[in-house]
Amino acid sequence: MSESGLPASWEVRHSNSKNLPYYFNPETKESRWEPPSGTDTEKLKNYMAVNHTPTARPDAAGQAEGKIRCSHLLVKHSGSRRPSSWREAEITRSKEEAIEILKGYEQRIQEGESLGDIAVSESDCSSARKKGDLGFFGHGEMQKEFEDAAFALEPGQVSSVVETASGVHLIQRYGPVIYTAIY
Incomplete structure (x- = not known):
């Protein structure tokens, strides 16, 4: 226990x-x-x-922990922790195929399409209906690889391919770190 x-x-x-x-x-x-x-x-x-309360927890230095807001586009593969989505009952593509699909979306974003517009129809995450918007989150609330990549982005920046247990992602960060007071 x-x-x-x-x-x-x-x-x-x-x-x-x-x-x-x-x-x-x-x-x-x-x-x-x-x-x-x-x-x-x-x-x-x-x-x-x-x-797991909604107030911010102090970090190692005793400061209020910041939160960021991101959207993402997820492509799952057969090795994902749950290889199914709202789009497909059973996902059988390989991780390599998922990465190639995601690189195609990355190219479309570089050509001017928005990550959110692509996520609505193509993301394997249920956040697709919100253009991939995951809302605000702080340290320790996401898978480590996702969190590390998201916090390393500058506001407006889109990541390259990020691999997690859920699948492969493109992540876009919005705005600066938001700090909340501890009461």
């Missing part, structure tokens, strides 16, 4: 499309909205209150 009260191998993650926490088991790749059986619910309530 972990400090969160979840059974071994389970962790809390944050869904940006629904702006809610969910439960994920990286060993089995299972994800769910409800806590898995065997959860200590009292311990989980306390953990969630401390670690």
